[in-house]
Amino acid sequence: MAKKNGVTMEVGEDGVAVITISNPPVNSLSSPILSEWNEKLQEANKRSDVKAIVLTGDMSLMPDISFDLVGTLMEDSRKPIVAAVEGVALGGGFELALASHARVAAPKAQLTLPELTFGLIPGFGGEVFKQLIPSDTVKALVHVYFAQRAISKVPNVTDVGLKKRPMKKVAVIGGGLMGSGITTALLLSNIRVVLKEINSEYLLKGINPVEANLNSLVSRGKLTQDKAEKAFSLLKGVLDYTDFKDVDMVIEAVIENIELKQKIFKEIEEACPSHCILASNTSTIDLNVIGEKTNSKDRIVGAHFFSPAHIMTLLEIVRTENTSPQVILDLMALGKAIKKVPVVVGNCIGFAVNRTFFPYAQAAHMLVNLGVDLFRVDSVITSFGLPLGPFMLGDLAGHGIAIATKDIYDKAFGDRMFRSPLTELLLKSGRNGKINGRGYYIYQKGSKPKPDPSVLSVVEESRKLTSIMPGGKAITVTDKDIVEMILFPVVNEACCVLDEGVVIRASDLDVASVLGMSFPSYRGGVLFWADTVGPKYIYERLKRLSETYGGFFKPSKYLEERAMRGMLLSDPKSSRSRLQTGKSQLDKFTNKRKSSQAHPGCLEVSVSSRRPDERRAARRLQVTRTCETSDEGRNDGATRAVPSG
Numbered sequence: 311m312a313k314k315n316g317v318t319m320e321v322g323e324d325g326v327a328v329i330t331i332s333n334p335p336v337n338s339l340s341s342p343i344l345s346e347w348n349e350k351l352q353e354a355n356k357r358s359d360v361k362a363i364v365l366t367g368d369m370s371l372m373p374d375i376s377f378d379l380v381g382t383l384m385e386d387s388r389k390p391i392v393a394a395v396e397g398v399a400l401g402g403g404f405e406l407a408l409a410s411h412a413r414v415a416a417p418k419a420q421l422t423l424p425e426l427t428f429g430l431i432p433g434f435g436g437e438v439f440k441q442l443i444p445s446d447t448v449k450a451l452v453h454v455y456f457a458q459r460a461i462s463k464v465p466n467v468t469d470v471g472l473k474k475r476p477m478k479k480v481a482v483i484g485g486g487l488m489g490s491g492i493t494t495a496l497l498l499s500n501i502r503v504v505l506k507e508i509n510s511e512y513l514l515k516g517i518n519p520v521e522a523n524l525n526s527l528v529s530r531g532k533l534t535q536d537k538a539e540k541a542f543s544l545l546k547g548v549l550d551y552t553d554f555k556d557v558d559m560v561i562e563a564v565i566e567n568i569e570l571k572q573k574i575f576k577e578i579e580e581a582c583p584s585h586c587i588l589a590s591n592t593s594t595i596d597l598n599v600i601g602e603k604t605n606s607k608d609r610i611v612g613a614h615f616f617s618p619a620h621i622m623t624l625l626e627i628v629r630t631e632n633t634s635p636q637v638i639l640d641l642m643a644l645g646k647a648i649k650k651v652p653v654v655v656g657n658c659i660g661f662a663v664n665r666t667f668f669p670y671a672q673a674a675h676m677l678v679n680l681g682v683d684l685f686r687v688d689s690v691i692t693s694f695g696l697p698l699g700p701f702m703l704g705d706l707a708g709h710g711i712a713i714a715t716k717d718i719y720d721k722a723f724g725d726r727m728f729r730s731p732l733t734e735l736l737l738k739s740g741r742n743g744k745i746n747g748r749g750y751y752i753y754q755k756g757s758k759p760k761p762d763p764s765v766l767s768v769v770e771e772s773r774k775l776t777s778i779m780p781g782g783k784a785i786t787v788t789d790k791d792i793v794e795m796i797l798f799p800v801v802n803e804a805c806c807v808l809d810e811g812v813v814i815r816a817s818d819l820d821v822a823s824v825l826g827m828s829f830p831s832y833r834g835g836v837l838f839w840a841d842t843v844g845p846k847y848i849y850e851r852l853k854r855l856s857e858t859y860g861g862f863f864k865p866s867k868y869l870e871e872r873a874m875r876g877m878l879l880s881d882p883k884s885s886r887s888r889l890q891t892g893k894s895q896l897d898k899f900t901n902k903r904k905s906s907q908a909h910p911g912c913l914e915v916s917v918s919s920r921r922p923d924e925r926r927a928a929r930r931l932q933v934t935r936t937c938e939t940s941d942e943g944r945n946d947g948a949t950r951a952v953p954s955g
Contacts, residue, residue, distance in 0.1 A: 317346035319354065324361075327354040331367035348383060355388055363387070365410060366394040384409045395419040446842065450834030454824055457817035457835070464642070464654050464814065467635045474643035475585070475636070477501060481553070481560045483574060485516015488591055489563035491619030494523040497541040498533075498620065499648045504546050504553045513547045520545060523620055551581035559587040559644070561613050566592060566714050571600045579604045587637050589613035593664055594715045597630050597657050607632040611641055614661060615650075616826050617707070624825035625650040630657045653822050656812040659722040662819055663826035666807050666836065668719055669799035669862070670827075671712070674700035675730035676862065677795060678769060679776040681784020684750060685761045690792045695830030700796065701750040702759060705743035709733050728862045732772040739768050778859075795855065795863075798848050801840040802866050805879060808837075809868040816880035841878040849873035 321327045329350050333343050354360045384391055384406075393399075393407035395415040404421045407413050415421070462468065481504040482493050489505065496503045497520070505520075507513035524542055527533035533541075546553060554560065560578045564570055571590060578588055588609045590600055601610040612628025625645040629638055638654060645652030655662040674691075678684045688699025704712065712733050720727055736742075736749065743749035744759075751759035773779065787795070804819055813819045820835020833839040840848060849870055855863035865873075872879055 317343060317350050319350045321354075321357070321360055325359060326362050326364055327357070327360045328364045328366065329354065331365075351383055351387065351391075360389060363389055363391045364394050365391060365406065366396065387411075395421065401425055447832045450832055450838060450842075453817070453834045453838050454820065454831045457815075457821050458651060460815060461651070461653050461818055461821055462642070464638065467638045467654070468642075470635065472636055472639050475558070475640050477558045477640065477644045477647070479504070479557045480644075481506060481557045481578075481582075482563060483560065483578075484563040484565075485512060485519075485547075486563065486565075487519075487617060488615060488619055490516050490519035490523070491617060491621075492561055492563055492591065492615055493520050493545065494620035495615075495648045495650070497524070497544050498527075500541070500544065501648070502544045502546075504548055504557060506548050506551070506554075509549065513549065517545065517547050523618075551577065554578065554581040554586075555583065557582055557586055559589060559640075561589045561591055563591040566594055566718075568595060568599060571595065572603050575601055575610070576603045579606050587611060587640060589641065591615055594660055594718050596659065597628060598632075601630075608634040609637055611637050612657070612661065613641060616663075622825070623649070623651045624663070624822060625652045626661050626663060626822065626826070627652050627654045628657055628661050629654060651821065651825055653818055653825075654814065655818070655822070656810070658810065658812055659718060662807060662813055663822050665812065666804045666819065666823065667800055667827050668723070669726070669728075669803050670796060671700045671704060672728040672730070672862070673796040673799050675732050676728045676778075676859065677787070677792065678732065679730055679773050679778055680859075681773070681779050682787060682792065684765075684769060687792055687796070690789045691796060693789070694793050694797075695833060697828045704733070705749035705751055705753070705759070708743050708745045709737055709749065710742060713737065726862055726864065730772060731775045732769065735768050735772055736765070741765065741768070794851055797836075798852050798855075799863060800836060801848055801879070802852060802863075802869055804836050804840070805866045805868040805872075808879070809866065837880050841880055845869060845877070845879050846873040 315332050317329060317331055319327055319329045329347065331343060331347065351363070354363050390412065391410045393410035393413045395407055395413065396419060397416075399407050399419070399421045401422075401424055404423055407421065479502045480496055482489050482496070483506045485493070485505055485507045493503050493505050493516075505513070505516055507516050521542060524533065524538040528535055528538050560582060562571060562574050562578075564574065571592065575588060575590075578586075582588070586609065588601070588604070588606060589611050590597060591613055592600065593614055597610055597612050598607075601607050604610065607630070610630065611633050612626065614626035614628060616622035616624050627638060627641050627645065642652045642654070653662065658665060660666075660668055674684075674687050677687055684701050688701050691699040698706065716733075720729075740746070741749045744753045747753045748762060750762060750765050752762045753759050779785065804823075807813060807819060808816060813822070816837050817835070820838050823829040823836040824831045829836050829839075834842070849865050850873070852863045852865045852869070856865070869879070871877075872881070
């Protein structure tokens with residue numbers, strides 16, 4: 311018998327009235343549906359043969375309708391109402407369950423309030439909702455919401471009819487912090503993993519953290535013991551390439567050493583099957599250099615996770631002009647399978663996130679060398695909305711990483727680097743951050759990090775060596791000055807990333823900054839925030855700072871152009887992006903383009919702006935009212951850390 315749409319009520323001999331809501335395809339709580347629900351509820355309350363009421367049916371979106379229509383009626387019901395949730399209860403559906411006197415749910419039931427991602431307070435469409443819609447915070451959160459959905463659309467990859475291939479077995483090379491985290495993420499998604507190290511000691515040091523990661527999830531109630539044991543059983547530790555003969559992908563996660571990575575890639579090319587994807591977790595090094603000695607450049611791709619890799623959601627998929635569309639599609643699918651958010655970016659030093667944020671720590675170091683208190687800098691930046699200030703972030707990442715990548719950034723961006731001896735002095739004094747319990751802060755198990763006043767002697771030594779304080783006196787700055795002197799250079803570098811076509815869309819960089827650097831989502835990401843502040847103001851501020859403090863603050867040509875034309879940084883422009891797959895690779899997989907249609911190595915791409923998405927979001931909201939030290943080994947390269955000069 312076909313299921314009747316709308317709201318139905320059946321009263322059993324036990325006196326229980328079962329009210330069922332059915333409104334395919336998503337069972338949205340439209341006004342007519344709620345009106346019917348209202349009528350059935352009133353009828354059940356009036357009938358003498360009804361002793362209790364059960365509300366059921368998958369329930370999701372809801373309209374702009376007064377809470378009084380349903381909420382008050384439910385609360386005032388003279389008969390007990392039980393919400394029975396078997397499938398999905400989203401937004402208003404969840405609120406109906408909460409408004410009931412009791413709730414029962416099937417094991418696979420899903421209950422959530424998606425409007426929270428827009429910054430909206432669940433209120434069954436009451437007055438608060440309407441007041442929040444025009445706010446800057448809601449606009450920013452709406453932008454991030456739609457931007458995160460746009461990243462799954464990659465020109466000439468997701469739109470050419472390719473089918474993803476299964477990733478049943480993955481090898482990870484290097485069992486350090488990143489390697490063990492990546493391994494954990496794969497195991498949690500029931501993917502068999504081969505973890506390779508160079509000797510038994512390092513292998514054990516790589517496997518133990520994986521087991522600890524799983525046990526931690528169990529102790530926090532995020533994973534059952536049975537599932538943890540099953541996941542761990544999928545891991546095999548090895549010391550050679552014998553078990554690589556049938557892997558679908560290899561993820562290299564060793565130290566940021568070019569010669570070592572080149573050696574590994576030549577070895578895995580020979581040891582793995584011809585379909586195997588050859589990925590590197592490098593955070594800095596040019597992939598063309600890593601794969602220089604191989605003959606399989608179409609299979610080489612960057613899989614840049616962020617630390618801790620089993621927790622951080624961002625996955626930068628880095629492609630070269632030779633990377634095949636199939637490889638990109640497969641890695642995107644793997645990323646989603648292991649609950650990551652994959653963002654496809656171009657191949658350059660630092661890629662999208664670390665490239666954009668390399669001035670972050672350097673600007674902080676400049677401020678400190680100009681006499682500003684380092685703990686105040688961290689405090690101001692956390693007040694702005696980032697979870698960690700630049701100095702605590704350096705502590706948590708380990709200062710050795712900044713030293714390891716400093717020369718690479720210096721060679722690439724030397725004309726806009728600030729060179730500070732502070733990190734070297736810190737390490738020389740025995741401070742490597744959280745890893746050894748002391749950096750700028752003191753780290754003790756079971757307690758929060760505490761500022762270490764004794765580090766100020768190291769800071770003073772750095773100030774003497776740089777000697778940039780005007781007249782030898784500390785500069786006076788406001789909190790606003792600190793935010794601008796640290797984050798405006800980041801915006802400036804983001805402009806270079808856009809101008810060079812490292813990302814497909816401006817909004818992709820917003821998503822990457824939110825998920826990779828924890829830039830506050832309620833500010834919409836680094837570029838959305840910059841557009842809110844105003845490109846002209848940022849340009850003029852950087853120009854004044856460069857006149858006072860030098861080329862580190864020099865505005866980029868892209869920023870200057872946007873400021874002079876009155877354009878937003880995220881406004882679209884016609885560009886050729888290094889993200890576009892090379893002509894030969896595209897022809898190989900699609901046979902749909904002629905050679906004359908594409909410049910060698912790149913294809914036309916437009917950088918989409920946020921405005922159309924924002925307008926669409928607003929219209930949708932009005933309608934629905936809803937809403938990341940190995941030796942092969944021990945150090946895994948920078949992830950969220952940026953070089954400090």
